[in-house]
Amino acid sequence: MTAEAATAGIPRLSFRGSLSRNRRWALILSYFFLILFAIFFLTPPYYALVTATKDSAQISNQSTDPWMPVLPPTSTNITALMGATDFPIYFMNTVIVTLCTVAITMLISVPAAFSLGRMKFWGSGVFATGVFLTYLVPDSLLFIPMFKIVGALGLLNSYWALVLVYPTLTVPFCTWIMIGYFQSIPKELDEAALIDGANHVQMLFKIFIPVALPGLIAATIFAFTVSWSEFVYPMAFIFSSNQLVLTAGTVTTLVKADVYQWGMIMTAALFAAAPPLIIYAFLMDYYIAGLTAGATKG
């Protein structure tokens, strides 16, 4: 403001003033929308947290504001969830299924993306597009035929069925992401490696994977998120409590007919959301920032 006041009488400088005014407006608008989005996205977790810290009586008490926390918070929901339900088993099952899915996805899509993206062969372009198209078929259409296949393999009611089926969701998209990453690496880099004496496997492991690590991490996060949060397949394929995963398990155990155990449901939701949250917010950000800084520019 002082700068503006000082330069008010000088036409040449008032141009600079209008630029900074422009920028100030852009910032104000940015912050406005950022805050709007933050409220929009943080409201549900806040509500879950508030509800999770109340016992059933407090939740059903019509005279209190459901948005306000009750002090002191109660831990009855946590103890009940951990002690009286199979929630810890769901959690372990989900961890096993997710880790296996991520591993299988990476084992398939990294070499697939490398060959489709870097080794030109007849039909590689069409094939790459085809891989992506398969991703566009929704799981709600596929679960009935998948049910037949899983049944024929004798894997119904086992979380290993999920380990088998989830890669059909993750592999196409992860391959597609990584084709893009691999293609963005200058071709001189593989030529230099070729002259240095690397074969294709060495080239992949010593050059391409380290250089495309940000892409690999993006793909890993995607595979992780999909297999952690997938709902339709476990709902369809698994019936026993000791085989269930978090998504389907929470709903089937904590909703009995029309009785919703809100406190425990919200606690379960928060616990289920914690691992992805931790991975997104801390580990991966840190990891990607450290790597992208030096990785892609020659």
Next chain:
Amino acid sequence: MAQVALRNVVKKFDRTEAVRGINLDIEDKEFIVLVGPSGCGKSTTLRMIAGLEETTSGEIYIGDALVNDVPPKDRDIAMVFQNYALYPHMTVYENMSFGLRLKKFPKAEIKSRVENAARILGITELLDRRPRQLSGGQRQRVAMGRAIVRNPKVFLFDEPLSNLDAKLRVQMRTEIKKVHQTVKTTTVYVTHDQVEAMTLADRVVVMNAGTIEQIDAPNDLYHNPKTRFVAGFIGSPAMNFLTCRLAEASGALSVRLNDGLSFPVPASRTARYRPYANRELLFGLRPEHITEARAGGAPGHAEFEVPVDVVEPMGMETLVYFIVNGFEVCARVNPAAAPNAGETARLSADLNQMHLIDPKNDLVI
């Protein structure tokens, strides 16, 4: 250390012919520069020697071995790329030692080779850095270091200085020449920059449209171009070309440019040019051979007067442009004697340096 030979090498991409049957013999320890305009096939030729492109037909020999079907890693070559192609996730030391590590060299040997190459290039203190922490010139040095440590039979350079700014380019040019004098390895160097070609090469290969126009030492290329293309490509500003008629009168030849302007052919050239008497030819003379007229003149020099069109002072010399027969002609004159635009200047052409070109086949007579 080895010689390289190309025999009738052809490269076709789909239907376009990038390289049209070239033959080239490169001596052991020789520094050869392939130069030409973009799309002339020079890079493709280099990549075929490297094994990064397959030949469509013809043979390539490194040493005495036919290498057509030998993969790049077994050709015992090292290549420096235009964009350096350093591995971004490795330190300078790791970049330089990558090839040796793949070949399972002993650690001590790798260390001594890398340190030796780093010393030659003056990058010893950079060995722990990553490529992104280096300037363009330093990256270029590392790329050269990566080539040197492998102690290959042949060095291949693909426009290695094109990404550097003008000042650094000149500096690195000298550096490359020094390295070659130290390491003495057969070198094939591709560039579109004729100054780089002239300054670095033992012999320059001028390429155009997939064929070799001329192979010669830099000075021979400059003084005795064999084709119109070479005459026009080598030298800056480029050689002036004018249509002319080789007139014969009472046994003496003269180059007749138009009714008002004609130059006598020096006696030393008469025999060579006589068969072309009374033909329409192309007269070529470099700007540096058209200077201001000096008192007394010199044998073989012809003076003439022209109205000056444009004057470009360069400091050490001044370029003077004028029009003859509708063609723009450039002369390089002493700044002290430079005319002004619009004035009539008296200039002198050194006809001992003239060239005549047969327009039927574009060959220099």
